[in-house]
Amino acid sequence: MANVMEALSRRAMDRRIPLSVHVDLTWRCNERCVHCYLDHDDPDELSLAEMRDLLDQMAEAGVFFLTLSGGEIFLRKDLFAILEHARLRGFDIRLKTNAVLIGEKEAARIAELGVHQVQISVYSHLPAIHDAITKAPCSLEKTLRAIALLRACSVHVVIACVLMKPNAAAFEGVQKLAGELGAEFTIDPTITPHLNGDRSLLALNIDRDDLRKIFETESLVGSVAAFTAPPGPVGEDVLDGTPCSAGHSSSYISPHGDVYPCVQFPLTCGNVRQQRFIDIWRDSAGFGEVRAIRARDLPVCSSCDHVGTCSRCPGLAFMQGSMYGPSSADCEKSFVRTGIPSAAMLQGTGTRPASHHLVQIAGVV
Amino acid sequence: MEPHHVTECYPKRAPNLAARVFDEGEVIIMNPVNSTLFNLNETATAIWLAADGRTTLRRIVERDIVPVFDVDPDAALRDAGEFARSLAEHSILHLLSAPDEKVT
Numbered sequence A: 001m002a003n004v005m006e007a008l009s010r011r012a013m014d015r016r017i018p019l020s021v022h023v024d025l026t027w028r029c030n031e032r033c034v035h036c037y038l039d040h041d042d043p044d045e046l047s048l049a050e051m052r053d054l055l056d057q058m059a060e061a062g063v064f065f066l067t068l069s070g071g072e073i074f075l076r077k078d079l080f081a082i083l084e085h086a087r088l089r090g091f092d093i094r095l096k097t098n099a100v101l102i103g104e105k106e107a108a109r110i111a112e113l114g115v116h117q118v119q120i121s122v123y124s125h126l127p128a129i130h131d132a133i134t135k136a137p138c139s140l141e142k143t144l145r146a147i148a149l150l151r152a153c154s155v156h157v158v159i160a161c162v163l164m165k166p167n168a169a170a171f172e173g174v175q176k177l178a179g180e181l182g183a184e185f186t187i188d189p190t191i192t193p194h195l196n197g198d199r200s201l202l203a204l205n206i207d208r209d210d211l212r213k214i215f216e217t218e219s220l221v222g223s224v225a226a227f228t229a230p231p232g233p234v235g236e237d238v239l240d241g242t243p244c245s246a247g248h249s250s251s252y253i254s255p256h257g258d259v260y261p262c263v264q265f266p267l268t269c270g271n272v273r274q275q276r277f278i279d280i281w282r283d284s285a286g287f288g289e290v291r292a293i294r295a296r297d298l299p300v301c302s303s304c305d306h307v308g309t310c311s312r313c314p315g316l317a318f319m320q321g322s323m324y325g326p327s328s329a330d331c332e333k334s335f336v337r338t339g340i341p342s343a344a345m346l347q348g349t350g351t352r353p354a355s356h357h358l359v360q361i362a363g364v365v
Numbered sequence B: 001m002e003p004h005h006v007t008e009c010y011p012k013r014a015p016n017l018a019a020r021v022f023d024e025g026e027v028i029i030m031n032p033v034n035s036t037l038f039n040l041n042e043t044a045t046a047i048w049l050a051a052d053g054r055t056t057l058r059r060i061v062e063r064d065i066v067p068v069f070d071v072d073p074d075a076a077l078r079d080a081g082e083f084a085r086s087l088a089e090h091s092i093l094h095l096l097s098a099p100d101e102k103v104t
Helices: A002-015 A048-061 A079-088 A104-112 A127-134 A139-152 A171-181 A200-204 A208-215 A277-283 A285-292 A314-320 A328-338 A343-347 B042-050 B057-065 B073-089
Strands: A020-024 A065-069 A092-097 A117-121 A157-162 A184-188 A250-253 A258-260 A361-363 B010-013 B018-021 B027-031 B036-040 B093-096
Touching: A002 B036, A048 A079, A048 A277, A065 A079, A079 A092, A079 A104, A104 A139, A117 A139, A127 A139, A139 A157, A139 A171, A157 A171, A171 A184, A208 A328, A258 A277, A277 A285, A314 A328, A328 A343, B010 B057, B010 B073, B018 B042, B027 B042, B036 B042, B042 B057, B042 B073, B057 B073, B073 B093
Parallel strands: A020 A065, A020 A250, A065 A092, A092 A117, A117 A157, A157 A184
Antiparallel strands: A184 A361, A250 A258, B010 B093, B018 B027, B027 B036
16 A cells, blocks of 8 residues: 555655645544644634535645644534535545544444544543543543444554653553554554644653653664664655655644644644635745745754754644744754754754654554 | 356346546446555546446447447457456456346
């Protein structure tokens, strides 16, 4: 599948097909996670009719991979009507949920509709830790029950463990739990700023020692020697490369129709209540600027030793001040991974306290 | 099913698959059960799109492949049979022995 996927991604990038779109159906939530970057009081969601129209537009534009997330998507009473329409339009559907509201009926319907994957947040195998993060009593118990129901229906479940100070040591327990439940496992030691710009959440990020422990865990990173190897010299092709798929072949749509390059890149490029999705995708100035950026255009990062291997997130850089600037979270990650400071660290530009990181490591257990 | 029978069966796309047809006439199909991704070329896509459960594979080839693509009819039928069996093995195409009356 990797070769087909790579070819598909390359073609989408070359032809500017919005292959993947992440839609937040709601920002309302039944949990109050300490690290959440969203406001939950959001009365202006796209209606079912608007969602159906948007799905039609996205299918016509070539969107194939559709992620429906939130907030908590099961708070929308019309969720299954949306899923049924998405199925009719041929999307590869992935859901992100805390699963608290998934019972037997919901699990069976998800399976019937051919949902490809359900990603569920679990912060610890210990209820005291998980429930303290979600601020919802018995939430771990309800979530695990739902995972078991989904697995009984053969639904592909991914357990996602966001790591932060309160659960820094939790990943091994959650990884073991995922194995027992027949679920895939992924961790994300990334706490991002609030979408309103508040950066105080970053204080929750795990410290360097805990991040290093993750980077030295073979079941998460594969070959530790290769993963932590110092970066080599780069060619012109790297400097001519694009940072990531955001705005090139992927996009994000908020519950009220704002279109961003990515959920972590809150550059409003248009709103689907005012323009057709494809017109925003093709013609907005915001997408145009994002697409024009090449590694060689980055004043600090282009001269960095890590330019060829860094997972620099342009969205986090944007939230830090400039989409052309460094993302301190990624500088930190490159440093902890290899022991070699980034150009931004050496220049003293754009660096922040060494506490926030961006990395997504997936491992099948 | 024996190879010579495949052309007389009624191929039908499996339900609840993710699929997208791109401008070049190619289709991408994802089987969510086993996360298998398929990329069909133009002729395979023509067969896939015509697989409505009420038309035999032979008829699909005669109607949608031979007149459109520059191919030998016997070779086209043979290739189509192999293709249909392959997709059936991956559970993204059903090979029905009788037309599906439920299809509207």
